Amino acid sequence: MGTLADSIPAAHARSAWAAGIEPLREAFPLHADKLVRAIAYSYIEPLPTPIFIIGGTPTTRDALADALAELAGEIERPHIDPLTFAGVRRAVVPGRPLVLTSAPHVSPRAPLSALDEIEIESFVSFATPLSKASALIIASSQTIQPLSAERSITIELPQRPRSLQPLRSLGSEPAAAGRRIIASYLQQNAPHLDLDPHGINIARHPDFAKPRRLDAAFYLGDTILSTLGLDAPAQPATSWLGEDDQIIWALREAVRYLLANGGELTDNASQTKEWVIGRTDHRYLYIRPTEALPFIRAAHGDPTLSIKAITTTLRRLHLIGTKTGTVTARIGGEPTRVWKIPADREI
Structure with missing residues (x-):
């Protein structure tokens, strides 16, 4: 320019x-x-x-x-x-x-x-x-x-x-x-x-709805201004995003926090570890909602946010591979309800 x-x-x-x-x-x-x-x-x-x-x-x-x-x-x-x-x-x-x-x-x-x-x-x-x-x-x-x-x-x-x-x-x-x-x-x-990079992908993606892309652009613009010390950042930082993406950001932050603080993902259905939050393979990431929910609520700032609301958002944004929401998968050798997220659709 x-x-x-x-x-x-x-x-x-x-x-x-x-x-x-x-x-x-x-x-x-x-x-x-x-x-x-x-x-x-x-x-x-x-x-x-x-x-x-x-x-x-x-x-x-x-x-x-x-x-x-x-x-x-x-x-x-x-x-x-x-x-x-x-x-x-x-x-x-x-x-x-x-x-x-x-x-x-x-x-x-x-x-x-x-x-x-x-x-x-x-x-x-x-x-x-x-x-x-x-x-x-x-x-x-x-x-x-x-x-x-x-x-x-x-x-x-x-x-x-x-x-x-x-x-x-x-x-x-x-x-x-x-x-x-x-x-x-x-x-x-x-x-x-x-x-x-998630915000950039949404803002530039030609197949996403324009209001969603605009909200991501506002979010990134807010990040630019606050990072450069020109304006105070939004509180919370994700408030410029659309409601669905605010939930996805909270889920992503919660999973990162869990993995950084002792939570673990198993590599197969029978493997056990001390604090299992889900498992992963080359095709899917399986996250246990009951383990993640308190941390998603904390990241989102809404203590009433429900598993159903999060599941609905994941389904609406095509971030889970099932139409029914949570599915049953074996983790740590036991059946449990999980979000089944395709590995090529980063949360």
Whole structure:
């Protein structure tokens, strides 16, 4: 994404964060945290969906779009004339943000708006040029269908801002300069961080549902910002993930904790050990829910989380190889109920 600027000290970046992001939070308190995490993610992978800014007034829409453009590392905004779908595709530079403050014109009789058309194209075609932009940000007076809004980052602004002063602060030169410094800092550091590979796999996987991919992108963006010392991490750290993935993360953490603290997996049905939490072979991992449940609850933060709820999540995400949930397997020479997880589907 352009040429790296001179190395930016962490303390300088933190000061820039206060100057550039706090006005964004003040002006758009309901949306800022999600958006800055999305933009942070865009420095390691293209966002899985566009960002649409609708509602409000031209002033508020453009103010938010411009602030995000600065944060996303926009170098120069292309002039697309005429503004057509083909022109938008041609304007995409892979790995760089594309920011528009209007959308291509469509006939008033058209069943879908330009935003719907763009969302659908990015949804059905992973190879579209639109998916190559690090972030595709469009502010428009056009409307969007609920399904398209659900599958994208759609920010609907109130018709009138509560006050113009936050917008003035947001658009001030110190705030804009702060966001540009943060962009350079993210550019030079984010690609080199050691991030959760499970989260990356979900966020980039073209076959996963867009809301799930977006939640993983927010989670990774949160990790980027907290690791670089720019913003406090979410509590718990997995709270940006979708509900199902929060459970899977807790299960994974629980199994790791058990194995690190004396829990063992046997290699066959008859082998016994002091504290057996399951067994493994070249095809499956068999985990005893009764052994893991207290630790999953602790990792998840929900003392009422049930084996049934965890099993339902595993089945919904195709992480267990049976439709019935738990199955009977012999562990330590005795039959017991287990989650039978295919070895090629990492929990």
